[in-house]
Structure formats: structure tokens, C-alpha cells
Amino acid sequence: MAAGDSSIISDLFEIRGRRTFSANDITLWVVDTFRNLFGITATQIRTEVIIRGKSRGRADLVVQDSIGIETKHNLIDELDDAKIQVERILRKLETEGDISPVGIATDGQSWQFYVLTEGQPFEFHSFKLKESSSVDDLRNSLFVGLTALRYQKDRPHPTAIAIAEAFRTSGPTFKEARTRLIAQLTYLINKQPVEFTSKFIPWFELFSFVYNNFQGRCAAWAEYSTDLDAIASKLKKIDTLNSLSKPVLEGGVELFIRHTYLALLAKTLSALVTLGEDGVAKALLSDPSSIITGEAISKIGVSISDENDFFVWPARGPSPQRIAGALTRPLQRFSDDYTDDVFRHLYEDVVDSATRHELGEFFTPKWIAQLIVRQTISKHSDTVIDPACGSGTFLVFALRRKAELLARTKHIEGSDLEELLSQVSGIDVNPLSVTLARTNLYLATSALLKGREQIAEIRPRIYVADTFVLPRFTDEQQKQLEEATSRSTIIHVPVTPNISAPVLPRLTPDEVNKWVELMGRHLEEHSGNLHLEALDDDLIEFLHSLEKTMSELRKKYGDNLWKFVLRNYGIPPLLRRKFDVVVGNPPWLSFREAKEGIKEIMEHIANQYAVKPSVQTKTSFNLAVAFFLASSQFAKVGGKIGFVFPLSVIDSPAHSPFVGLLLGKKLFALEGAYDLQDVTPHPFPHDLPCAVIIAEVRG
Secondary structure, three states: OOOOOOOHHHHHHHHHOOOOOOHHHHHHHHHHHHHHHHOOOHHHEEEEEEEOOOOOEEEEEEEOOOEEEEEOOOOOOOHHHHHHHHHHHHHHHHHHOOEEOEEEEEOOOEEEEEEEEOOEEEEEEEEEOOOOOOHHHHHHHHHHHHOOOEEOOOOOOOOHHHHHHHHOOOOHHHHHHHHHHHHHHHHHHHHOHHHHHHHHHHHHHHHHHHOOOHHHHHHHHHHHOHHHHHHHHHHOOOOOOOOOOHHHHHHHHHHHHHHHHHHHHHHHHHHHHHHHHHHHHHHHHHOOHHHHHOHHHHOOOEOOOOOOOOOOHHHHOOOHHHHHHHHHHHHOOOOOOOOOOOOHHHHHHHOOHHHHHHOOOOOOOHHHHHHHHHHHOOOOOOOEEEOOOOOOHHHHHHHHHHHHHHHOOOOOOHHHHHHHHHOEEEEEOOHHHHHHHHHHHHHHHHHHHOOOOOOOOEOOEEEEOOOOHHHHOOHHHHHHHHHOOOOOOOEEEEEEOOEEEEEOOOOOHHHHHHHHHHHHHHHHHOOOOOOOOOOOHHHHHHHHHHHHHHHHHHHHHOOOHHHHHHOOOOOHHHHOOOEEEEEEOOOOOEHHHOOHHHHHHHHHHHHHOOOOOOOOOHHHOEHHHHHHHHHHHHEEEEEEEEEEEEOHHHHOHHHHHHHHHHHOOOOEEEEEEEEOOOOOOOOOHHHOOEEEEEEEEOO
């Protein structure tokens, strides 16, 4: 309950208990009620709105240009006049906006809700407050009435540009959502700090570990976060964060809030597509946290997010309904025909270009992804992985390509799409990107399923993990992966300097998920000893290692984020040599721009594959080459790999050894190289010249 909520009911009956009071007293109380219960701002409420034309009159209140409210001293005595005024308000609002509005007549105690049906006002909901009513009773009753808000049938198509316009950082939706997220964060920091820090600290550690100059970028973000000073001050008192400067913490929290905003938007959109508007309205009323955690759709077989990912923290505070509702309303303006990567332009707005450049993130134009997919996927049964999947552009086109090839041989059933989806996988080190990619792949699957039987489960196989885990392994660990037969030794995969995940190479990702769930329940329920006698020795050792790691993570971070970590970060070794096709757009970063840890990986891979540049050209060696070579380990012998590169990879002296490797026909056989520098408009920002390379993996 928000700070001003608790006195709402008593304030109403204090007003109504006076010897004299007016309808204007009720109007002021209604304004305060909407502001306190739903976070409506003063700029979203208009009073004494003039109604012109045939139906002249005056609306006491108009909220968000979609809710017209007529207040009365005593609704029962003045009901006929109230209905006339509500009809006038509804007709005015219907002609002004793209929403089918709701009209309300109230004296504070009695409430009646109306919509226009066939041009006439229809009462569809009413309730009456008692002095014993709770604030939650009022909130829920109002919410039921407001769910009648429906956008008209000619809703615009949800293109990436339209979504970016609706949710841009300079727009009202972002500002409202950010305000509510900060309020939720402030509450958690003061009341339940572990609910926030258990997500923020490992997120910050992860980005600092894998991304170049991440803390420097956070400091630059401090200019956007002047209202986060108090939060940063409290975070600085935490042992693991006290060495960071205030600007780094302020900027880090700002970026985390923005990532959370995009992740929640993806989850809300997925819920609308899965449950429909009525289903989401019920979820927002009965269990709004389930929209934020993803549980609202996971319980019916759609898994877009992990139950304890980095972005569930807004579900833990007092106002999840306000946050999820703020994102639901603008999404309802659009049709449900999602066929595009709807987040690509919005991401570029929410996360500035300088930060994306520092992180090596460049969104791939759709036509380049289509080119690579068509050059590499030749059979509908091909298994495909994008090891730097971003928001999932390659994965969506891979699924469509496979469906297109299958459709040439048979009529596609729902079960066929379930099989095709299971053959498409992705990895990205950015947890936000993974949420967006899972959502986009789910939307693509849903579009293909239209008119076909539905499938029991939609679970995109996209993991938050680091493809560079593989080259970090020692020679002995690499040998174990090569052998990885029926029995093998446990390998520990580094996640951050403080976290590692145990891996048993002979397991599949689904088996890992099963054992993580089992061990998680065991720890949560304190169920005593597990009966492991019937299992193999190496599996028993793996489960004990899981238990130890979970306990350490739980102790360090204070909640069950460890489930999320362990079902994701240990996955890359399990996918080695499992795919017919590897596609993607790797991170682009020159050796001179990389931080020390990344430089070490680049040098290690360059030595491992004998593509080390000369001393004179070393600083120009690109991370994309190292990533290509690391990613090739996902391909089966005889498989295809297709990547988009900076053009320097094929025309710079620093990469001559790599080009020689491609032409040598021992480890790779080059099948195609496309110079795209003269393409207009240019595919990437800042006119970065690029090329596409297609090769067969031979060893």
C-alpha cells in the first residue's frame, strides 16, 4: 500500500459525514483516489471539461483522455441527471481518441460504470463502499470497471518504429514507468533491500566481467540519474559496492532500471499475446506479480523468462499492479499481429549508441540476417544456433526458413512447429537481450501457429551465457569436452570472478534444468538427505557440486537467483559440436579497445588457431574473429557457419592469418564472402563497412 493509501476510505466517510458537503468535495476526493491508487499524475487529469456541440455540458473529470467521471452529492437521488452527463462525456471522448471510453457516475460511496453500446450508454459494473471496506476492495472494484477500456478495432500494426515511438524515453509511458520503478526500488532499499541487491549486484558483476569499460559507461550514465542520489548512497554502504564511486552506482542503477523497463515490456507483451486482454486484466487484478515474473504464462506452457531472473525485483514491492498496468495500456493500442523484431529501435533509444558501441552491440539489418540464413540452412531438420543472438533476429529468420523448407514437403501441423522450435537455440551474455530474443522467437512461433493446433509448450532454447567460456577452459578441460562420452569429470564454468557453475558435459540442457529444479526444491524445502544411491558416481558428484554452489550463491546474494544462474551459464559446453548451422553477428571490438580480460581471450584464441597478427598490426585485431573461431566449436564437422563482420576482417593485414585459415581448407572451407561496403543505405551506424562470410566447418 502506498504512503497515502491508508486513509482513503476514512477520508471519504469523513466528508460524507459532514453536515454540509458538495459534489466538488467528492470530485477532489476522486482525484486523490486515482492518483494514490493508480499513480495517475496531475497532468493526466482534466477537470471541468467543456462539452460542445449538440450534447452540451461539462465533465467533472476526464482521466487519461479515456475515463469520464460525473460526481454527485447523492447518486441515488441524482441518478437520472448523472446518466445524461455520462452519456455526453462518453460521446465526446469517443470522437476525440482511439479508445472506447468508460464513463463513471459516483458520489464516492456508490459507483456505476458505463460504456456506449450501439450508441447508447450501458451499465456494466457497479459497487458500493462501506466504512468497513478496505483500500484493496476499492482498488480491485475500480480495476474491474476500468478493464472495460478497449482500443478500437482498427488498431495500428505494431512495427518496431511504432513500438519505439510509443515507449521512447522522452515519452509519457517511459517517464511514468520509470517513476514507478524508482518508487518500488526506494521501497525495497528501505524495507527489503535484499530483494533488489540480490538482482542488481550479480547483474553489475556480470556486466563488469564480460563487457569492455562497463563501469566507465555507468559513470557516463550518471547524467541521466540525478534523482538516484539517495539510492546510490544506500547502495554504497554495501560491502561489495562500497569501492565504487557515486556516479558509477547512480549510472549503474539507471541502466539497470532501463533494462528492467524493456524486460517488463517484453513480458507484458508476451502475456497479452498469450492470455488476451481479458486474461491480462484478470492477472493484473488477482496476481499482478505474475506478469512481472512470467508465471502468468509459464503455468500454461509458455516460458519466456526465468522465474528468478534479474528483472523480477519490481514484483516484490507494494505496487506491481501499477507497473504492469502502465505498460499494458499502451500495448493495447496495437493489433496482435507481431511479425517484426519489435524491440530493435526501442533498444537503440533506451540504451544510447555510445554504450552499445562500448558493449560491441550492433543490431543486424533484417536483409543481412535473411541472406546468411538462406545461405546456410538447406534442410528443415537443420539444427541452428546463434551464439551472440541479441534480440533474436537470426533465430526468427532461422525458424521461418525451416518452416518454409518443411512446407515444401508437407502440410505443417502444430507438432511440426514444436519440433522446429526445439532445433533453434541462442546464447547471449546480456540477460536483457535473452529476454527480448525469447519474446521475439515466441511471437514468431505464435504467428506460424495461427490456424493450426496449439502446442503444449513453447520454450525457446535461448540461454544467458558466455560463448567465450569454451576458450577459457584449460587443455585438460578441452580434452574432457572432446571425449564427453558416457562418463566424464565435472568442469566449472566461470560466470563472474565470484561465481562459477558446475557442468557435467554428458548432460543435455533439459537434463541440467531437471536436476537444478530437483536440487532447488531440496534446498528450499530443507527436505533432508537426497536418495542418490541408484545414480552414477559422476552424476552424484555433479549433484553434490550443484548443492554446494547453490548454497554459496544463496548465502552471498540472499535469494534463489542461483537457479537462474545454474540453468543458464553452464550450457555452452553441453552444446559443443551439436549444430548443423551457426549464424550470427559477433561483437565488434578492436584489440586496442578491449579490456585486459578480453585481450587475454583474443590472444589465447589467436595462438590456438594460429591466426596471431604481427606486432605491428596487433592493435587492429578484431574480437569478431576470436568470436567466430570460438563459435565454430558449436558446429558439427561438416556444418555451416555464417557471420557478419567488420570489413577489416577480410581486407586488413591484421587478419591475413585468419583469411589464410579460411582458405586453407583444413579447419574451414570458405564458401562465400560478401563485401557490403557499397550497399546503400549503409547497414550499420557510423557507416561501419561490413562483410559476410560463409564457411564449412571441417575440424
